[in-house]
Amino acid sequence: MTYISDNIKKLGLILPENVSVVAVSKTRSSEEVLLAYKAGQRVFGENRVQELISKKKLLPEDIRWHLIGHLQSNKVKQIVSEVAVIESVDSIRLLSAISDEALKNGLSVDCLLQVHISTEETKFGFLNFEIEKENWTAVAESLPGIRICGLMGMASFTDDSERIRTEFRSLTALFRSTRDRCFKDKPCFREISMGMSGDWKIAVEEGSTIIRVGTLIFGERIKHI
Numbered sequence: 001m002t003y004i005s006d007n008i009k010k011l012g013l014i015l016p017e018n019v020s021v022v023a024v025s026k027t028r029s030s031e032e033v034l035l036a037y038k039a040g041q042r043v044f045g046e047n048r049v050q051e052l053i054s055k056k057k058l059l060p061e062d063i064r065w066h067l068i069g070h071l072q073s074n075k076v077k078q079i080v081s082e083v084a085v086i087e088s089v090d091s092i093r094l095l096s097a098i099s100d101e102a103l104k105n106g107l108s109v110d111c112l113l114q115v116h117i118s119t120e121e122t123k124f125g126f127l128n129f130e131i132e133k134e135n136w137t138a139v140a141e142s143l144p145g146i147r148i149c150g151l152m153g154m155a156s157f158t159d160d161s162e163r164i165r166t167e168f169r170s171l172t173a174l175f176r177s178t179r180d181r182c183f184k185d186k187p188c189f190r191e192i193s194m195g196m197s198g199d200w201k202i203a204v205e206e207g208s209t210i211i212r213v214g215t216l217i218f219g220e221r222i223k224h225i
């Protein structure tokens with residue numbers, strides 16, 4: 001499985017310095033994750049709470065785990081002390097639940113707001129106008145257990161690269177307008193998490209600061225989730 005470390009090194013050579021990589025390890029074994037770790041990768045992403053927690057137990061403690069899949073409010077309790085970032089926050093109610101739980105644990109949890117940028121119905125996230133109409137300065141002030149660090153989005157699953165580009169471009173525009181409107185003095189609001197194995201190059205061209213790639217590092221997934 002030397003391809004895992006080769007892929008990580010290759011990606012490190014071509015990626016601009018300001019773009020970081022979340023290695024998406026869903027469905028992969030802890031052995032595969034460890035190979036990536038040994039090649040220098042420290043940030044991993046899982047889309048399911050249970051899988052993240054059980055994998056985390058088997059792996060080095062300095063790994064930073066990102067939750068990138070839909071989070072149900074009844075799982076907030078389990079996940080809050082396990083993750084560095086929750087990228088998939090799709091309601092203020094959830095944000096508030098995360099903050100409450102974080103405070104109970106004496107923590108502050110970094111969160112990204114997931115935005116629905118694709119035309120597909122199945123994907124979670126805030127709609128554009130919901131981000132635009134909200135006073136995020138007030139939201140952030142009322143929730144001391146979280147830090148809002150940026151936006152996350154998934155483009156449509158399509159071969160039409162111009163459509164993908166348009167969707168990423170709209171996320172970057174939304175990020176900038178939200179930052180200027182609500183996070184002027186908050187340098188922590190700085191991340192645009194967009195780009196997966198099939199579209200990360202377009203995402204980087206359109207301003208991504210975090211790409212989330214699984215297949216590109218670990219190869220094709222057998223199980224599709």
Ligand SMILES: *Cc1c(COP(=O)(O)O)cnc(C)c1O
Pocket residue numbers: 024026047068069154196197198212213214215216225
């Ligand atoms: C699975 C997944 C990815 C990575 O997918 P690849 O195509 O394997 O790179 C990125 N983001 C989310 C939210 C995912 O669920």
